[in-house]
Amino acid sequence: MQLERLLQKHGFGTRKGCRALIRHGRVAVNEVVCDDPFAEVATTGLVFSVDGVAWPYAEFASLVLHKPAGYECSRKPQHHPSVLELLPLPLRERGVQPIGRLDEDTTGLLLITDDGQLNHVLSSAKRKVPKVYLATTRHPVDQAQVDQLLAGVQLNDEPEPIAAAAATIASEHLLRLTVTEGKYHQVKRMVAAAGNRVEALHREAVGEFVLPPDLKPGEWRWLAAVDLQKLGYSS
Numbered sequence: 001m002q003l004e005r006l007l008q009k010h011g012f013g014t015r016k017g018c019r020a021l022i023r024h025g026r027v028a029v030n031e032v033v034c035d036d037p038f039a040e041v042a043t044t045g046l047v048f049s050v051d052g053v054a055w056p057y058a059e060f061a062s063l064v065l066h067k068p069a070g071y072e073c074s075r076k077p078q079h080h081p082s083v084l085e086l087l088p089l090p091l092r093e094r095g096v097q098p099i100g101r102l103d104e105d106t107t108g109l110l111l112i113t114d115d116g117q118l119n120h121v122l123s124s125a126k127r128k129v130p131k132v133y134l135a136t137t138r139h140p141v142d143q144a145q146v147d148q149l150l151a152g153v154q155l156n157d158e159p160e161p162i163a164a165a166a167a168t169i170a171s172e173h174l175l176r177l178t179v180t181e182g183k184y185h186q187v188k189r190m191v192a193a194a195g196n197r198v199e200a201l202h203r204e205a206v207g208e209f210v211l212p213p214d215l216k217p218g219e220w221r222w223l224a225a226v227d228l229q230k231l232g233y234s235s
């Protein structure tokens with residue numbers, strides 16, 4: 001692929017802007033500066049750098065972010081900054097977006113991508129992708145609440161009761177809940193319908209993919225092929 005087009009594809013601005021970056025010697029290909037915008041570069045295993053920052057060649061940008069509280073998942077947030085502000089500019093420029101939404105005060109695993117197919121597969125209601133949440137509750141969690149959640153609770157505006165795919169008491173005020181839908185405020189509403197209240201919510205896993213324990217709030221990393229497999233997706 002032509003170097004100029006490669007940079008543009010990775011979010012480094014217009015074709016003209018990318019050409020200027022290259023001509024100014026700010027771009028290296030596999031650690032060697034290349035100032036020819038029209039150089040053909042092999043993309044397999046390619047690492048390029050711009051101003052000394054290394055980037056892998058990525059057909060799609062698919063990431064996991066440890067979402068901190070205080071960020072909205074929208075591209076056009078209303079009251080808090082967007083989670084996308086936690087990403088470097090070139091990734092934002094690529095047009096990545098969160099797969100599904102977490103509330104502003106929810107923390108944990110958020111997947112972000114510019115791969116429309118991945119987004120579709122994980123968001124599709126038909127696929128019933130399990131999402132595991134840890135809810136801190138105002139009142140002690142008891143077996144009666146868990147049984148209700150497993151049997152199904154009626155939420156306003158829903159035609160039928162919705163059941164958790166799994167629910168266990170993790171400790172006195174901690175409930176681990178798996179849901180396969182992605183409805184608005186779903187976990188908070190389900191827990192409220194079962195007679196308790198969510199004080200804090202954290203997403204631990206989507207499909208078989210668990211939030212990497214070394215990823216601190218606000219940090220992100222690229223998804224590897226093995227992660228995509230755990231999400232039931234291979235491109």
Ligand code: URA
Nearest residue numbers: 103106185186187188
């Ligand atoms: N359910 C909720 O209530 N909030 C979230 O952020 C995610 C699931």
